[in-house]
Amino acid sequence: MAIINHRLTAEQYEQNFSDIHPPFETHNAALVDANRCLFCYDAPCTKSCPTSINIPKFIKQITTDNIKGSAHTIFSSNIFGGGCSKVCPVEKLCEGACVYNLMEEEAIPIAKLQRYSTEKAIAQKWKLFERKPSIGKKVAIVGAGPAGLSCAHVLSREGIDVTVYEKESKGGGLMTYGIAAYKVTPQFCEEEVNYITSLGGIDIKYNQALGEQVTLDELRQNYDAVYLGFGVGLARQLEIPGENMEGVVDALQFIYNIRSKQYKEIPVGDKVAVIGLGMTAIDAATQAKRLGAKEVTIVYRRTEAEKPCTDVELDIAKLDGCNLLWLASPKEVIGKEGKVSQLVCSVMSLGEPDASGRRSPIDTGNTLTLEVDMVIKAAGQIPFEQLVTTHQINNNKGRVTIDSNCATNMEGVFAGGDCVNGGKEVVDAVQAGKDGAAAILEYLATNNTN
The missing domain is CATH 1.10.1060.10 (Alpha-helical ferredoxin)
Structure with missing residues (x-):
């Protein structure tokens, strides 16, 4: 077993990552x-x-x-x-x-x-919207993802001059960097971002991370309002022995690499275990298979009845030949010479429902072992807690706290999308951006700042 790249021909990669719909x-x-x-x-x-x-x-x-x-x-x-x-x-x-x-x-x-x-x-670059003349107000937006650019587009249509600060080299956020390539191509994401900004009045500054190249204090001083739409993106760790061994990777980074590099450059194992069963886990598992992995096993601690992904997503994984291991939770990663060789899992049973309404997994005390050379962690994402606390933004375990008008505890600073809700669908982020824009327009009209 080995983790290697260039497993397939160019034709095979093209076929495997062609448009699924x-x-x-x-x-x-x-x-x-x-x-x-x-x-x-x-x-x-x-x-x-x-x-x-x-x-x-x-x-x-x-x-x-x-x-x-x-x-x-x-x-x-x-x-x-x-x-x-x-x-x-x-x-x-x-x-x-x-x-x-x-x-x-x-x-x-x-x-x-x-x-x-x-x-x-x-x-065809249809111009479907006309921007109102600039009214002399400036708004800074942190994050060029669906929430940030949705907010930017609404504001710019009303004559607000918008500057978006994006930590990556391309806009689109999760659309560009976090979704399976066979669903939406990076090229389309770039075209979509360009279409949105073609309205005018929206300037995106790339490679500008909040807390590094720019601070919230600077934005508050230089703009009439600020909208935070930086999402989530830190992978939840498994907290098990051997987790840092060579061959254990985060699903987010795995998908990011697929989105930002050529398929032949992405290494994948012979036998891959994917931990979790959300949309990110499905995307990681199916793409590992499409990169040439011989065997992919999705490990989930509950049963199919409690799965967080949809039936459609699960069917994609099944059709791609991914195996499913129900009622199993990773307990330890074992390796040889520092490289992954086995994944030990606890066998679970289901108890009473938890806060989410799903039955809670309970460790039976029994274990099973998978022979693997790669483990992909897709156990969920966590907010940028250090980022928000450093900037003295009120939060709940890293999730930015806002009121009914999308306002944070800081005057003139608004927020929405995944950095507030912890991670939902792209369409939810778009609506959050619209809500944020409406709140900012009301704020600017009420305060009438110079």
Whole structure:
């Protein structure tokens, strides 16, 4: 067993990481599904969308060949509507709420139709919004992810001059660096960011990390308001013996490398164990398999009934040939000459429900051992607690604390997205950015600072 790169041919990599949900090939193909929509009054699909996209309206616009109008309807509610059409867990949101499900018929492919309109807009650089003249107000945003850029777009449309400080060399946040490459490509993420900023009035300063190249005090002094949208990103550690051994990697870093390098450059083991069963764990497991791992086992301490990922995501892992080990929790990593060779797991049983409503795993005292040469940790993400405490921002175990107006304890400083909620969907971050922008506009109007 060995952790090596360049396991596959260029053709195999291309095939393995090609679009998992291909778009409509023709307008007529889109029309077939668009014309199935019942255009429900008080539509449940719209209600289930965190950004409240008027779904029946944009689908109706497709049926009347008004693709620009359709894209405008989508982007008016969700400026990341293109990316969200590729990565949203629509089975538990809009498509899951489609009334066709009650008829035991296939739901309208809302995401695919949304992708049809938004991809055309982005590819053809349709100018769907006009920015109001600058009113002389400046806002700083920390983080060029979905929350930050959603906030920036709303503010800029109202004539606010926005400067975004981003620690990475590219914008997009989780969309660019934290999602499986077969769902959305880095190239599309870059095009989407460029489309959002093409409105004007949004200046992104890259390689500028809060607490390193720039401080919150500096931002407060130089801008009329500040919005914090820096997300989460620290991997939760397993706290077990052998965790720091060669061959044990964080899922976030593993996915980051896949997103920022060529596939052939990413090393992967023969036999890989992935700890956890959230979306990040699924993305890590499936991509390890697609990089050429011979065997991938997902280790989860509960049963399938308690899984945090969706059925659709789990099916992807199963179709890719990933094994699932239920009721097992990592106990120790064993190695030879400092390199991983085995993962010892405690055999669990389920007790009473915990605070999340899921039954709690209980150690039975028995163990089992997996022969592995690579362990990928995907046991969750934790907030940047040191960052927020250093800047004297009120928080709850690292999560930034805000009031009903998205305001922190610091005058003129607002926050939203994953750095507040601890990590939700991209679409939730987009809505948080909109809420933050509305709060900032109200604040600027009330305070009328010079």
